[in-house]
Amino acid sequence: MKRTLFALALAAVLPMSAQAGELSYSYVQGGYSTTSDGSIDLDGFGLKGSVAFNDSFYGFASYDSGSKNNVDLDQATIGAGWHSSGDTQWFVEASYVNDSVDYGGPSFDEDGYAVAGGVRAAVSDKVELNAKVNYTDVGTFGDGFGAGVGGLFSINDTWGIYASYDYSDRGSFDLDTWAVGVRASF
Helix, strand or coil: CHHHHHHHHHHHHCCCCCCCCCCCCCEEEEEEEEEECCCCEEEEEEEEEEEECCCCEEEEEEEEEEEECCEEEEEEEEEEEEECCCCEEEEEEEEEEEEEEECCCCEEEEEEEEEEEEEEEECCCCEEEEEEEEEEECHHHCEEEEEEEEEEEECCCCEEEEEEEEEEEECCEEEEEEEEEEEEEC
16 A cells, blocks of 8 residues: 555656746755554654755755653654756665664664655646655664655745655564654755
């Protein structure tokens, strides 16, 4: 089901026209997120920043935090990526990942990496869609493939509202993450 959803989203953004708005790789965003592994829902927030180095390369960093009862899950990333040009752009990314989990007593902190590839498309002057696949390996926290889809509605040249869904297979458990928030592009 999740693979079918991702395939349909990817197919939907591929044939976008050249009449769309410009994609920005320089922005900051923040908002609400919820992560579930099927047995517990962690509510929290996410922050992300990205800066374009030139017409093809960019750097990014993010911090996501979720908690419920005595369980806290935090993830920090920093990485770099490359993207093609045009209104529909392919991208690849590599990043360092740090996961921290606290169960109200026992806790662990692991470092690892993630690689991702996908597509971003400006489908109009106000709407952008994206889809990606990724592989993450973070020691005790597990390794595996994932996928994500998202969208951005631009209110004006600076402000926008984003929403996203990410699925991650981390070995013995699966994570579903939904997020919504505000983006400021510059």
